[in-house]
Amino acid sequence: MKRLFSFMAIVAIVLASNCSRIPENNDPIIGIWYRVEVINASETSKQTIRQEWIFNDVYLGRYQKYNGSQLDFKTDFSWVVDKGVYTISYPGTDMTKNVVSMIESPDGMLLEDVKGETLAKRE
Incomplete structure (x- = not known):
């Protein structure tokens, strides 16, 4: 009787684990996007600001x-x-949401906001 219960438990675990597969996400936004700004800090020096958005396949990023x-x-x-x-x-911050569309340009793939301004370029 113990063998039957053990066998049934193993079958239940196998069936439950096969039902919980996460669908594959192949969205074209997945990857690294960036924007670089060069600011004149003074007449002789420049300051470079680089922003990066790293999108992953589980609808999260850094x-x-x-x-x-x-x-x-x-x-x-x-x-x-x-x-x-x-x-x-950006939960937990005071950053505003970005609403963008992906467009193709001669410079490569871009993320463009609703005003037509470029947020980031694909790396």
Whole structure:
């Protein structure tokens, strides 16, 4: 009788584990996107600000902001897509949501906001 219960428990575990597969996400936004700004700090020096958005396949990501080579700020974000429009949210921060679309340009793939301004470029 113990063997029967053990066998039934093993069968139940195998069946339950096969039912919980996560669907594969092949969204084209997955990867690293960046924006670089060069600011004149003074007449003789320039300051480089680099922002990175790293999108992963479970609708999450990491945002990082570098001032020169120094990491200035980093936070996690979540993203959703609806009919080609991506909404990027930064929970736990005062950063506003980004609503962008992916477009192809001669410079490569870009994330463009609703005003037509470029948020980031694919790395």
